[in-house]
Structures are given as structure tokens and as C-alpha cells.
Amino acid sequence: MNLNTIREIKRPRSSDEIRHWQDGYAWLAGGTWLFSEPQIHTHTLIDLETLGWRAIASGPGGIEFAATCKIAELYAFHPPAEWKAGQLIGECCRAFLSSFKIWNxxxxxxxxVMSLPAGPMISLTVALEGTYTLLPRDGEAREVRAADFVTGNHANVLERGELLRSIHIPGTALAKSFAFRRSELTHLGRSSVLLIGTRGEPVGGLLLTITAATVKPIQLTFDGIPTAAQLCNAIDAAIPESIYLDDVHGSPAHRRHLTYHYAEQIRQELGA
Ligand SMILES: Cc1cc2nc3c(=O)[nH]c(=O)nc-3n(C[C@H](O)[C@H](O)[C@H](O)COP(=O)(O)OP(=O)(O)OC[C@H]3O[C@@H](n4cnc5c(N)ncnc54)[C@H](O)[C@@H]3O)c2cc1C
Structure with missing residues (x-):
């Protein structure tokens, strides 16, 4: 789509060049959402590509992804085999309602940053206990747990003009066993429910991440493997009816039903 309100595109070499944030500015990443609908309040795009951030850096402590890493680059990256939960990268890349444009x-x-309930990169990084580095326009960089970043449907903790710089995934989370469940109403459609369980070996606790079903990610931590009743009680306590998402991709009742159903499957799979 042509954005006919845009008057300028900035191509900075460093994010420090953008000190004074103004109304009408927007960071431009892949542009797949920005160019998909009118942006009547935006007059200046600030292209992140010219920052030249290295897409992926992997070491013994974990993986650092630049915010500008594209889905195709992420999908082409294969973490070491001992990081079993690294397979979640492929699962979550395939969890987009994707087109050639989205993929590339x-x-x-x-x-x-879109912070949509069906954001698979949110599911991935929350489940893998990620930390985001945020760059405010004035002041020091700050770190936020992925689990605390999204606060609602299309809402998050970013301050005005703040930039998401990178995502750190710790090797300890990548080394865990995992179970993945996802539902979509249409073939290759947007996720209506996406649950991920991880468990440290040999007898670690269960970490259950519930996304897409709810307006924001919900994460439940158990010391060991809970009983079926304990799991249900924990979901009851963590998810009020009001935060199950209601849109064309699934009713709250449908999403609620599958959340309990998949959670129990994950409990059994990782408890086996
Ligand atoms: C056909 C289609 C299918 C889609 N399917 C899905 C789907 O299944 N799930 C889903 O979640 N979304 C989906 N989307 C929405 C969107 O395209 C994706 O969320 C995509 O990942 C956005 O990434 P982008 O790099 O293109 O962001 P852009 O469009 O460039 O930017 C999106 C927003 O984030 C801001 N932004 C981007 N990067 C940063 C940063 N590093 N720091 C601060 N702000 C930043 C921008 O200013 C803008 O407000 C879909 C869109 C289309 C058109």
C-alpha cells in the first residue's frame, strides 16, 4: 500500500541519531504491517535496516537475536542439537499466517512490538525465557523479561520512541525438553491457540506458556509435574474468562476449551 502521508524516510547509521522523538515518527522494520493499512498519523519512517545489526549471535550462554532479524533468517538458523528446545524456532516460524512477504x-x-495475541515470536521468546533489551530515546538501555513485555492486545511496555534492540534466549532454556500445541481455524491461518511447555531434565519443573488464546501471554511455573487437577486449578486462577480473545479466528469458549485440552496433553507428554 502507498502511504501517502509519509514525507520523509530517515536511514540512520546509529539509533542515537534519533534523539528527539516526534509525534508522527515510526520505526520501520519489515514494513509488513506498516504498509498493510493506512498510517494517517505517521509522516516519517525511520528505517532500521541501515543500522546493520548482526541478525544472530550464538554462544555457550545462549542466542542473541537482533530485533531486525527476519523470519526467513531465523528459520534458516539451526541451533546446536543439544539445545532440544531450539526446535521451537521452526515451529514458531511456521505459526504465522504467512505469505511470501511476511516470510521474507x-x-x-x-x-x-505489534504485540498481537497470535504473534509467534512472542510465544517463542516467552516460552524460552527470553529477555528483551530496549533502547529509550533518552537514558540507559533497559532489560525486560519477554513474559512481562506484552500487556494486552496490541499493547506493551514500550515508552514513546523506545526501540526494541535485541532478544536474548538463555542456553539453559534451550537445553530443556519441550512440547508444542497449536490450533488454527483455517489451513495455514492465524493461530487461535498456541501452548508451549518446557521442562528441565531429568526432573525439572514444568513451565507452561499460553499464547494466542488470551490477549496477552500467560506463563505458569510448576516445581515438578502437576496433577491434572493442579494444572486445571492453576489455569483457572491465572486466566479469567475476560482475557480469552474473541475474534474471527476463534471464540473465547473455543479457545478456553483447547487451552485446557492442550495443557493436559503437554502435562502428560513432558511428565512421561
Ligand atoms: C497477510 C498478513 C499476515 C499476518 N500474519 C500475522 C500473524 O500470523 N501473526 C502476527 O502476529 N502478525 C501477523 N501479521 C502482522 C505483521 O505483519 C507481523 O506482526 C510482522 O511480524 C510485523 O513485523 P515487521 O517487521 O514487518 O514490522 P513493521 O510492519 O515494520 O512494524 C510493525 C510495528 O512495530 C514497530 N516496530 C518494528 N520494529 C520495531 C523495533 N525494533 N522497536 C520498536 N518498534 C518497532 C513499527 O513502528 C510498527 O509500529 C500479518 C500481516 C499480514 C499483512
């Missing part, structure tokens, strides 16, 4: 241009950071 959308970025991890753009998806996280």
Missing part, C-alpha cells in the same frame, strides 16, 4: 521481510522485533 517481517522481523522478530516487528512481530514482538
Amino acid at each position: 521481510e517481517a522481523t522478530i522485533g516487528g512481530n514482538i
